[in-house]
Amino acid sequence: MIDPNILRTDPDRIRESQRRRGESVEVVDLLIEADLAKRAAMQEFDELRNQQKVLGKQIGPLQGALKKATDEAAKAQAQAEVDALMAQASTLADDVKAADAKANEISEKADQLWLQISNLVNLDSPVGGEEDFTLIEEVGTPRDFAAEGFAARDHIEIGEILDAIDTVRGAKVSGSRFFYLKGIGAQLEIALLNLAMQQASANGFIPMITPAIVLPSAMEGTGFLGQAAENVYRLEEDDMYLVGTSEVPLAAYHSDEIIDVNQLPIRYAGWSSCFRREAGSYGKDTKGIIRVHQFDKVEMFVFTTPDEAEAEHKRLLQWERDFVDALELPYRVIDVATGDLGSSAARKFDIEAWIPTQGTYREITSTSNTTEFQARRLKIRMRDGDKTQPLATLNGTLCAMPRIIVAILENHQQADGSVRIPKALQPFLGGKTVFTAPA
RNA sequence: GGCGAGGUGGCGGAGCGGCCGAUCGCAGCCGCCUUGAAAGCGGCCGUGGGGAAACUCACCGGGGGUUCAAAUCCCUCCCUCGCCGCCA
Numbered sequence: 001m002i003d004p005n006i007l008r009t010d011p012d013r014i015r016e017s018q019r020r021r022g023e024s025v026e027v028v029d030l031l032i033e034a035d036l037a038k039r040a041a042m043q044e045f046d047e048l049r050n051q052q053k054v055l056g057k058q059i060g061p062l063q064g065a066l067k068k069a070t071d072e073a074a075k076a077q078a079q080a081e082v083d084a085l086m087a088q089a090s091t092l093a094d095d096v097k098a099a100d101a102k103a104n105e106i107s108e109k110a111d112q113l114w115l116q117i118s119n120l121v122n123l124d125s126p127v128g129g130e131e132d133f134t135l136i137e138e139v140g141t142p143r144d145f146a147a148e149g150f151a152a153r154d155h156i157e158i159g160e161i162l163d164a165i166d167t168v169r170g171a172k173v174s175g176s177r178f179f180y181l182k183g184i185g186a187q188l189e190i191a192l193l194n195l196a197m198q199q200a201s202a203n204g205f206i207p208m209i210t211p212a213i214v215l216p217s218a219m220e221g222t223g224f225l226g227q228a229a230e231n232v233y234r235l236e237e238d239d240m241y242l243v244g245t246s247e248v249p250l251a252a253y254h255s256d257e258i259i260d261v262n263q264l265p266i267r268y269a270g271w272s273s274c275f276r277r278e279a280g281s282y283g284k285d286t287k288g289i290i291r292v293h294q295f296d297k298v299e300m301f302v303f304t305t306p307d308e309a310e311a312e313h314k315r316l317l318q319w320e321r322d323f324v325d326a327l328e329l330p331y332r333v334i335d336v337a338t339g340d341l342g343s344s345a346a347r348k349f350d351i352e353a354w355i356p357t358q359g360t361y362r363e364i365t366s367t368s369n370t371t372e373f374q375a376r377r378l379k380i381r382m383r384d385g386d387k388t389q390p391l392a393t394l395n396g397t398l399c400a401m402p403r404i405i406v407a408i409l410e411n412h413q414q415a416d417g418s419v420r421i422p423k424a425l426q427p428f429l430g431g432k433t434v435f436t437a438p439a
Numbered sequence: 440g441g442c443g444a445g446g447u448g449g450c451g452g453a454g455c456g457g458c459c460g461a462u463c464g465c466a467g468c469c470g471c472c473u474u475g476a477a478a479g480c481g482g483c484c485g486u487g488g489g490g491a492a493a494c495u496c497a498c499c500g501g502g503g504g505u506u507c508a509a510a511u512c513c514c515u516c517c518c519u520c521g522c523c524g525c526c527a
Contacts, residue, residue, distance in 0.1 A: 043489060046496045053496095056508045060457045089507035258449095258486085379487095388486080 001114050001376045007035060017120040020127045020338040027116055034110035041103040048096045055089050115226070119373035121338045122347035132337035133350075139321070140330030142354045143411065150415040154357040155406040156288045159185065161417040161437050165289060165405075176286070177278060177293045179402075184435050188408070189296065189401050191428035193271065196298040196323065196399040200269035203319055205300060208270045210249035213240050218252035221378035223344035223370075230279040246270030247395045250301035255378040258388055265304035265312060269398060272297065289402040290362065298398040305382065306372055309392035313369040316396035317349045320365045323398055326424035329407050330354040332361050344370040353407040364403045367396030 006013055011028055018025045062082050126134045145152040159165030164185030170178040181189055197207050219225050219241045224232055233242035243249060250270045259266070274297050285291035300319065304312050317333070324331050336348040345368035352361035372390040375381070382391040412420040419435040426433060 039489065042496080046489070049497090050495065052507080057457065059507060063457095086507055091507095093507060381486095 002117060002120055002373060003376075004035070004114075006120075007031060013120065014117065018118070020121050020125075021118055021341065022129070022339045023118060024116070027113060031110070031113045031117065034106070034113050038103075038107050038110040041099070041106045045096070045099040045103040048092065048099050052089065052092050052096050055085065055092060059085055059089065115220070118226070118341075118343040119223075119346050119371060121341060122369070124335075125341070125347050126335055126337045127339075128337040129339040130337070132339070134335040134337075136333040136335055136349070138330075138332040139325070140328075140354070142330050142356065145356065148415070152356040152410065153413060153417065154288065155409045158409045158413055158417065158419060159289075162409075162419065162435055163438050164188065164409075164435070167287075167289065174293075177291065179289050179292060181401075181405075183438060185405065187429060188405055188425075188435070191425050192399050192401060192404060193296075193298065194428045195326070195425055197269060197271070199319070199323055199326070200267075200298065200300065200398060203267070205267040205269035208246070208250065208253075208268045210243075210246045210253075210270045210272045212243050212246075212249075212272050212275070214243055214248055214252065215240060218248055218255070218378075219243075221255060222248045222251045222374055223342065223377070224248065226343045228342065231277045233275045233277055242275035243272065244276045245274050245297060245395075246272035246299045247301055250299065251374050251380075251393055251395075252378055254303060254380045256380075258381045258383050259303065259391065261305060261382045261384040264382060264391065265302050265308065268301045270299045270301060272299075274400075288406065290406060292402055295400065295402045297400045300367075300396045300398050302394045303375075303380065304392050304394070305384075306390075306392045309369050309371055309394060312392075312394055313347065313349070313367065316367040316394055317351075320351055320367060320396055320398065324351055324353065324364065326422065327404065327408060328422045328424075329411055331364070336366075342368060344368070344373045346371045346373070353403070354411065355407065356410045362403065362406075364400060364407060365397035367394070369394050 002014065007028070011032060014028050015025050018028060059082065062078065062085065126132055143152075153161070156165070156167065159167075162184045164181065164183055166180040166182055167178075170180050201207060213235070216225070216239060219232065224241075224244065228244075232244060235241065247270075249272070250268050253268070254266075273294055275294050276292075278291055278293060281291060289295075300316055302312055302316065321333070331351050331353045334350050334352065336350055341348050348366060348368045350363050350367075351365040353364045354360075355362045370393050372392055374393045375390040380391060380393070381388045408422070409419055412422065414420060414434075417437060421429060421433055421435060
């Protein structure tokens with residue numbers, strides 16, 4: 001959630017942000033109304049509750065006096081006072097109860113509306129939809145396979161030749177969009193994991209292996225139960241969720257905590273399986289492993305000060321580029337448009353790798369500056385002197401396995417169906433320089 | 440899954456239904472003392488909401504209930520620990 005004070009002092013800022021995202025602007029007015037109603041109802045409750053407390057405190061001593069009273073007149077007098085107070089307190093108790101119920105109901109309504117408001121977009125983000133990104137840079141040159149004298153095979157075919165990817169049996173066992181990594185494929189993923197973790201550690205990230213099933217609070221706190229909810233797997237029996245990214249358990253790791261500002265930034269590199277329903281993507285990428293229900297990913301996640309967030313965002317992007325550079329892949333970097341941001345992101349940069357058989361760039365990493373949005377929801381604050389305030393969180397993909405594997409297989413394939421192994425990866429594959437079909 | 444114990448402020452650990460947002464110890468912060476440090480002494484020391492402020496409200500694992508009044512009583516759920524069972 002965003003800073004409630006902005007709603008009270010500068011609601012136009014929120015309206016503008018909603019407009020740029022293509023999301024509801026009217027909800028801001030509903031929220032202003034609900035926020036006012038909430039505060040009024042709470043004040044009314046506070047008032048009544050205070051009266052009740054004051055009154056209640058008189059009853060105890062009076063009852064004591066009643067017990068001690070010896071002569072009849074004094075006793076009757078005290079009894080009458082107690083009775084009167086009790087009667088008064090009793091009706092007050094009913095009022096308090098009613099006011100409490102009302103305040104709760106109104107607060108709930110306001111809180112629900114708050115959850116509908118996405119993070120304020122960064123004003124530097126290009127405005128528009130998916131196609132309206134700004135191209136930041138193209139790096140490397142896509143190979144000209146015609147000039148090399150052979151037709152590029154897609155990753156499915158290469159995966160079959162190398163016996164590295166088995167989507168047919170994946171579908172047999174688990175349905176569409178599931179796959180097995182086998183032999184070379186499995187080794188490749190493990191090598192990528194090691195390379196990614198080595199790089200992350202060198203950059204000050206603490207390696208983490210996280211839970212992949214989380215409570216609703218973690219899912220909601222990271223903003224995935226909003227418009228992204230349809231892509232989240234829910235375990236009905238247990239009311240828990242399968243995470244779509246380790247961003248969720250990493251962000252929630254410090255929920256309800258106050259972190260000393262001197263400890264920031266805190267950087268984690270999380271490794272987990274990721275689960276996505278891929279609802280609404282029927283017909284898209286139905287073949288291969290570009291879009292699957294389950295995959296593994298190394299994710300970078302940072303807790304830092306709001307002042308540092310933008311600079312850290314640039315660093316995350318650079319680290320992502322370093323990794324893709326090390327894999328010798330041609331790619332481009334884009335500044336994602338406002339309409340295509342997740343609800344918690346203020347700004348997002350994607351790296352898209354060139355996929356030869358598709359003749360286009362496809363997303364392989366994504367880094368978002370979520371400013372204080374997640375921290376507010378998850379109650380993560382920093383202590384700076386005697387102030388406590390929300391900190392900033394950021395996330396970025398370091399290595400989403402299937403797509404990186406696709407990019408490597410397709411871009412580094414050779415005429416005979418073998419695949420050249422990028423230098424940086426070789427140490428993690430026993431010095432091997434090329435993947436060849438198993439005998 | 441069964442039985443037992445327990446969940447209180449950063450940690451440890453008290454808390455008769457009203458005087459408890461909560462005793463005390465440790466840690467931390469400020470000051471005194473000291474050439475400096477330690478020890479000792481004095482003070483401060485949870486979070487959030489509302490309010491210009493005075494002040495006020497909420498929070499003692501979560502939710503519900505009893506009561507004029509709940510950290511304290513009742514119900515329920517969750518979690519932790521121990522033992523038993525089962526099992527990667």
